[in-house]
Amino acid sequence: MTFYLIRRVAIGILLLFLMSAMFFTLTRVTPGRPISVGENPKIHQSVINLRLHRLGLTDEQGNSYPIPQQYVLYLGALLHGDLGDSYVNHEKVTTLLLQRLPNSILLLGAALLVALAIGIPLGIFAATRQYSKLDITTSLVSYVGVSIPSFVLGIYLLLIFGVILRQSPLHWGFPLFGMHTGGVDDPIDLLYHMVLPVTSLAILQIAIFSRFMRASMLEVLHQDYIRTARAKGLSLEKVNYKHALRNAILPIITLVAIAIPQIVNGAIITEGIFSWPGTGQLAFQAVVDRDYPVILGVVMLVAAGTVLFNLIADVTYAVADPRIRY
Amino acid sequence: MVAATIAILVAACGNTAPSSETPKNGGTLIWALDSDATTLNPFVASTLPEFRVISFLFPNLYAGDKNLNVVPDLADGMPSVSSDGLVWTVKLKKNAKWSDGTPITADDVLATQKIQGDPKLDTDYSYDWSKLKTIEKVDANTVKYTLTQPFAPFLASNLVGYVAPAEVYGKLDPAKIRDDPVSKAPTVFGGAYKLDKWIPGQEFDLSVNPNYYNGRPHYDKVIGKVITDATAAANALINGDVAWHPSLGESGAGGISKAKKSSNVQVHTYQDLGYIDFRMNTRKGHIFDNVLTRQALASVLDKPSIVQAATQGAGAPLWGDIVPASWAYDANSVVKYPLDVNKAKSLMQQAGWTIGSDGVATRPNPTGSGTQKFVGKIRVRAGKPDRLKAAEIISDQVKQIGMQLTPEPTDFKVFYPPIQKGQFDVFIAGFSLTLEPDDYSTAHSSQLQPEHHEGQNWTGYSNPQLDSLIDQERSTVKATDAETKAARKAIFNQIEKIISGDVQTYMLWADVSSMGWTTNVGDVVAGSGDNTIYYDSNNNPASRAQWYSKSGK
Numbered sequence: 117m118t119f120y121l122i123r124r125v126a127i128g129i130l131l132l133f134l135m136s137a138m139f140f141t142l143t144r145v146t147p148g149r150p151i152s153v154g155e156n157p158k159i160h161q162s163v164i165n166l167r168l169h170r171l172g173l174t175d176e177q178g179n180s181y182p183i184p185q186q187y188v189l190y191l192g193a194l195l196h197g198d199l200g201d202s203y204v205n206h207e208k209v210t211t212l213l214l215q216r217l218p219n220s221i222l223l224l225g226a227a228l229l230v231a232l233a234i235g236i237p238l239g240i241f242a243a244t245r246q247y248s249k250l251d252i253t254t255s256l257v258s259y260v261g262v263s264i265p266s267f268v269l270g271i272y273l274l275l276i277f278g279v280i281l282r283q284s285p286l287h288w289g290f291p292l293f294g295m296h297t298g299g300v301d302d303p304i305d306l307l308y309h310m311v312l313p314v315t316s317l318a319i320l321q322i323a324i325f326s327r328f329m330r331a332s333m334l335e336v337l338h339q340d341y342i343r344t345a346r347a348k349g350l351s352l353e354k355v356n357y358k359h360a361l362r363n364a365i366l367p368i369i370t371l372v373a374i375a376i377p378q379i380v381n382g383a384i385i386t387e388g389i390f391s392w393p394g395t396g397q398l399a400f401q402a403v404v405d406r407d408y409p410v411i412l413g414v415v416m417l418v419a420a421g422t423v424l425f426n427l428i429a430d431v432t433y434a435v436a437d438p439r440i441r442y
Numbered sequence: 443m444v445a446a447t448i449a450i451l452v453a454a455c456g457n458t459a460p461s462s463e464t465p466k467n468g469g470t471l472i473w474a475l476d477s478d479a480t481t482l483n484p485f486v487a488s489t490l491p492e493f494r495v496i497s498f499l500f501p502n503l504y505a506g507d508k509n510l511n512v513v514p515d516l517a518d519g520m521p522s523v524s525s526d527g528l529v530w531t532v533k534l535k536k537n538a539k540w541s542d543g544t545p546i547t548a549d550d551v552l553a554t555q556k557i558q559g560d561p562k563l564d565t566d567y568s569y570d571w572s573k574l575k576t577i578e579k580v581d582a583n584t585v586k587y588t589l590t591q592p593f594a595p596f597l598a599s600n601l602v603g604y605v606a607p608a609e610v611y612g613k614l615d616p617a618k619i620r621d622d623p624v625s626k627a628p629t630v631f632g633g634a635y636k637l638d639k640w641i642p643g644q645e646f647d648l649s650v651n652p653n654y655y656n657g658r659p660h661y662d663k664v665i666g667k668v669i670t671d672a673t674a675a676a677n678a679l680i681n682g683d684v685a686w687h688p689s690l691g692e693s694g695a696g697g698i699s700k701a702k703k704s705s706n707v708q709v710h711t712y713q714d715l716g717y718i719d720f721r722m723n724t725r726k727g728h729i730f731d732n733v734l735t736r737q738a739l740a741s742v743l744d745k746p747s748i749v750q751a752a753t754q755g756a757g758a759p760l761w762g763d764i765v766p767a768s769w770a771y772d773a774n775s776v777v778k779y780p781l782d783v784n785k786a787k788s789l790m791q792q793a794g795w796t797i798g799s800d801g802v803a804t805r806p807n808p809t810g811s812g813t814q815k816f817v818g819k820i821r822v823r824a825g826k827p828d829r830l831k832a833a834e835i836i837s838d839q840v841k842q843i844g845m846q847l848t849p850e851p852t853d854f855k856v857f858y859p860p861i862q863k864g865q866f867d868v869f870i871a872g873f874s875l876t877l878e879p880d881d882y883s884t885a886h887s888s889q890l891q892p893e894h895h896e897g898q899n900w901t902g903y904s905n906p907q908l909d910s911l912i913d914q915e916r917s918t919v920k921a922t923d924a925e926t927k928a929a930r931k932a933i934f935n936q937i938e939k940i941i942s943g944d945v946q947t948y949m950l951w952a953d954v955s956s957m958g959w960t961t962n963v964g965d966v967v968a969g970s971g972d973n974t975i976y977y978d979s980n981n982n983p984a985s986r987a988q989w990y991s992k993s994g995k
Contacts, residue, residue: 148855157566160561163617167564170621205480206620215642279677283704292674292683295668391669392645401477406855 117434124430128423135419136412140190171201171409199416200409204402209413212398217380220394223387224379227314227429228372231321236368238322239329243364244356246334254326261323267385270316274389277312293391310436313390315385321375328371333364366436373429377421380414449842465965469991470663472688474675478643478668483625484604485557485611488566490979494688495646495666497980500604501546501632501655503532504597505982507878508969510769512597512923515984516546516605516632516655518583520923527592527919532601534583536592540607541631546655548579553608560616571600592919594926598878604980606876607632634659634987644668659987673697679958680704685991686963688978691956695754698956706957708966712973713758713766714955715875718829720820720836720948722868725808725902729867736945738789740779742843743836749951752832757951762938763881765952767973769927770879775935777943786843795844798940803844816845818867821860824851829870832950861900866890870950879934885941886912903946911937966991 165178172189174180181189193200199209242251274292282289290312336342337360345355380395387396395414402410435439479492484500502515514520518533538546556620557563559571573593577588578614589596607630614622628637634656635648650659667684669675678684680701682858690701690709701707722730722739730736749759758766762776795803795816803816813921820833833849840847847868860866873884883889887904889897915933920926941947957974965988968974976982 148853159566160563163562163564166617207626212642219643274674274677278674279681280682292678292681293669389671389674390672391667391674393641393668397643397670 121427121431124427127337128427131423132416136191136194136416137410140187140416141183143214143412144186144408146408148406158196171203172269194416199413202402202407202410204405204407204410209409212410213395213413213417216234216393216395216398219392220355220383220387220396221379223310223313223392224317225385226310227317227321228375228379230314232372233327234318235322235325236329237367239326240333240356240361240364242326243330243333251330252329260325261319262327264320266316266320266383267389269319270313270386270389272311273316285412313383313386313392316389317386325368325371327345328362328367332367333360336360336364342434369429369432369436373432374422376425377418380417380421444868448800463964463992465988465990466704466994467658467660467662467990468994469661470665470995471686471963471989471991472659472665472667472684472824473688474669474678474684475646475666476668476672476675476689477670479640479646481620481625482628482637482640483564483611483619483622484606485616485974486565486567486620486625487767493979496604497633497983498635498648498664498986499628499631499633499637500606500980502603502980502983503551503605505603505980505984507982508973508976508985510877510973510981511769512602512877513738513982515982517601521597522602523919525921527594527917528589530587530589530596530601531580531588534585535655537658539653540609540631541651541653543653544604544607544609544630545582546587546607546632547582547794548648549582550605550608551585552577552579553612554604554606557606557611557614557616557619563616564618564620567742574600578697588768592917594916594919594930595880596877597923597926599876599880602877605632633766633983635664654987656984660990661788674702675877676701676958679960680707682706682960682962685960686989689955690958691756691954695756701956701958704959706962708961708963709956709958710966710972710974711954711956711966712968712971714953714975715767715877716953717760717763717765717875718757718832718870718873718950718953719760720832720868720870720950721901722945722947723864723900723902724946725864728812728902729816731808732793732825733944734789734793735795736948737779738843739788739840739845740945740948741784741789741840742783743779743948744781745950748775748832748835748839751835752828752957753951753954754828756954757828758954760949760952762942763884763947763949764934764938765875767952767971767975768875768877768879769773770931770934772931772938775938777939779945783842790843797844801841801844802846811828815846816844818848819845819850821850821852821857821869821872823857824853826872829872835872862891864900864902866900872953880912880916881937881941882912882916885937885946891977901947903944905940905946908937908940908946911940962992962995964992975976 161178165174165176168174168178169176170331172186190200197210199213201207201214202209205212238254242254245251277289278292291309341361342355345359383394384396384400386392387394388400399414401407402414471902475491475494477491479487479489479495481487481492481498482496484496487496503517504512505515505812507513516534516538518535521530521532523530532551534546534548540546555571555574555577556820558569559574563569573589573591573596574587575590576588580586587596595599610624610630611619614624626640627858631637632652632655636651637646638649639647645668648664648666650662652658669678669684672692672694675684675687676690676697679687679690690698698709698711713920722736724730724736724899730739745759749757761778764771790803794805796805799801807814820837822829822833830849830851837847837849861869883898885899885903885908886897887899887909888894889899890902890904891897891900911933915930915937918926918929918933920929942949957977966974976985
């Protein structure tokens with residue numbers, strides 16, 4: 117197990133290293149400079165030099181560093197936890213990420229929890245009552261859920277609950293934009309503002325989790341040891357929830373492990389629709405502004421998260437299933 | 443100082459009468475911002491959302507009134523100008539104070555100018571103090587500007603704008619001013635409000651500045667909410683979640699008409715200070731180097747239908763480079779080219795072009811041997827559907843006279859560098875205008891780029907007669923602002939005749955904008971042409987202090 121862990125961590129670091137080199141080079145060879153001279157034709161050359169130097173692109177005299185040298189500088193800073201400075205905000209990328217990360221974790225974390233809390237029981241419920249009306253209904257609804265992109269759903273939720281209902285004589289519905297003043301100070305108000313974005317993100321995940329849970333549960337339920345357990349006279353509940361569930365939940369662990377790093381990534385479109393100040397919105401604005409250090413920062417964070425949580429998922433397997441040995 | 447424009451709108455309609463109620467204090471004004479700011483340092487700010495927030499926080503020396511005439515704000519009266527037009531003396535309101543209780547004095551005005559005029563100031567905003575010879579403090583409340591030559595745009599371009607506290611910004615190195623913590627968290631304010639909190643990506647929380655020199659503004663608090671989605675922002679106004687939406691026009695024709703139908707909303711729609719044009723490279727050897735060719739282009743295009751199709755009504759066809767919102771605009775001074783395909787064909791012939799069997803015009807190569815085909819590209823910014831649509835229609839209509847022009851959508855970051863090097867055929871671009879109508883930087887031959895180091899006359903157009911008129915217009919300074927404008931307007935009329943007659947650039951449309959308020963906001967007053975431009979950005983922040991909440995909330 118220890119050797120396995122060391123090997124996995126080493127591979128993970130190598131992967132991150134390769135990804136950073138790839139993304140770094142891509143952002144550097146894209147045409148367009150971080151400082152657009154057209155914005156202020158009078159800007160003094162020494163100021164441009166100073167700015168480019170601060171961004172790690174040139175030496176003090178304004179001579180461009182070659183890309184490999186820029187990468188070495190970037191990597192050196194990265195090892196010290198420094199993701200560089202934003203071209204646009206003139207602030208450390210780590211500072212910007214730390215400002216936005218809690219908001220994304222709150223939004224996507226809540227959506228994931230809601231999806232798990234509803235999706236898993238729904239899947240189990242459908243599997244244990246295969247071909248019942250409820251199973252068919254759940255399946256149909258999940259198909260629809262999987263098919264609708266969350267941004268389309270977001271716009272419809274916004275239209276129905278944020279516009280039509282609120283502008284109707286009912287005057288009832290939910291706010292159109294994200295966190296309100298004092299959101300953090302007023303949890304009830306915050307929850308009220310979270311309803312629509314969380315719903316639009318969770319519906320898709322509920323559909324996925326329930327589909328997977330159902331399929332996985334059905335596979336296990338048809339195995340011999342389940343029949344044996346039933347033949348021994350164990351109750352249906354005990355067989356389903358003790359013997360079957362523990363095995364059936366394994367694939368879900370991978371799904372959740374893949375979903376968690378996405379929390380860091382934020383939900384680019386959904387955060388845009390609901391004006392939620394998370395990392396997704398930050399990444400989107402960075403793409404529009406060609407703010408490469410910020411894009412690179414978000415990409416590296418998601419990459420690191422994916423590597424880490426996949427590792428955690430593998431370790432969790434061993435805990436959930438004692439037969440798995442590394 | 444930040445330039446702002448003075449203008450009189452053409453149509454005098456849609457004035458909103460001030461409310462008969464007595465304004466009361468209290469309540470919170472929540473307004474919509476379409477994107478976050480990156481700085482709250484007035485010297486560094488360069489985007490509209492940044493100026494919108496900053497305008498609540500810093501005093502303005504002069505401002506534009508509802509009809510966009512320059513009026514005093516922090517200044518006590520209009521500047522007195524010497525008879526030779528060289529010395530401008532400005533008095534400040536006595537007893538004006540910063541939020542920390544210290545007086546706002548001539549020292550602050552001097553320090554602000556010093557930073558703006560520093561060639562090493564790290565900003566993307568362009569400040570031009572080249573006509574200033576000296577600036578002196580006469581006494582604590584009086585500043586004397588001496589210019590190198592009489593310069594009429596000085597009032598609207600240099601004196602309309604913010605003043606920052608010397609005590610805070612005067613100590614900073616202009617080359618490093620961007621990175622100082624005060625850029626993110628200003629500490630001393632002189633505008634109607636103070637900044638309490640900036641939550642990145644979310645909002646700006648402001649509260650009333652008790653020391654404001656124009657007296658207490660009515661709203662207790664002002665909250666700028668970042669709402670990135672234009673449709674959501676328009677609906678937020680209709681729902682009453684925000685009370686003011688300065689960029690309502692961004693939500694498109696559908697959003698505006700929905701807001702207009704709502705009984706909870708008051709909307710003002712007006713021609714703004716910005717235009718879109720089709721800018722040709724007129725340098726020798728380029729396809730548009732002959733004035734007759736450019737006139738042929740103007741005669742073959744059906745401008746009203748192009749503008750209507752491209753903007754869906756959000757643009758007003760334009761013939762000269764002075765927009766209707768400006769006081770210098772005169773509809774009769776411009777040369778208009780009505781649609782006339784036969785005339786266009788004959789002009790092409792006179793210019794030496796003959797249409798070949800493939801439908802493309804050719805002429806003997808003016809810079810070498812062989813022939814030159816009329817083939818070129820229309821550079822247009824990607825992500826601007828109205829401009830792209832216009833490029834497509836133009837490309838189609840000019841085929842009739844053998845012009846083969848292909849639209850080439852290009853990302854903004856790489857849009858300008860080839861243009862600044864003179865390597866282009868045509869580009870469609872948007873120009874945001876200041877309140878000063880002077881067209882020196884885009885039309886004067888000293889502003890040719892890349893021939894000279896600065897300027898925005900990328901077309902290569904050079905005309906000594908036009909240069910002389912522009913120089914004359916800029917140096918006409920009379921005893922009063924009204925007299926100066928009247929004298930300059932007569933010269934502007936001659937300038938516009940040349941620019942439109944020679945098709946120095948083919949103008950497309952002037953932007954039409956909309957602003958919306960909920961009906962709970964009292965004392966919103968529109969100027970002529972239903973314009974509310976003066977409420978926006980730092981045109982006239984003091985005017986917003988008159989608004990009040992009818993419900994008190």
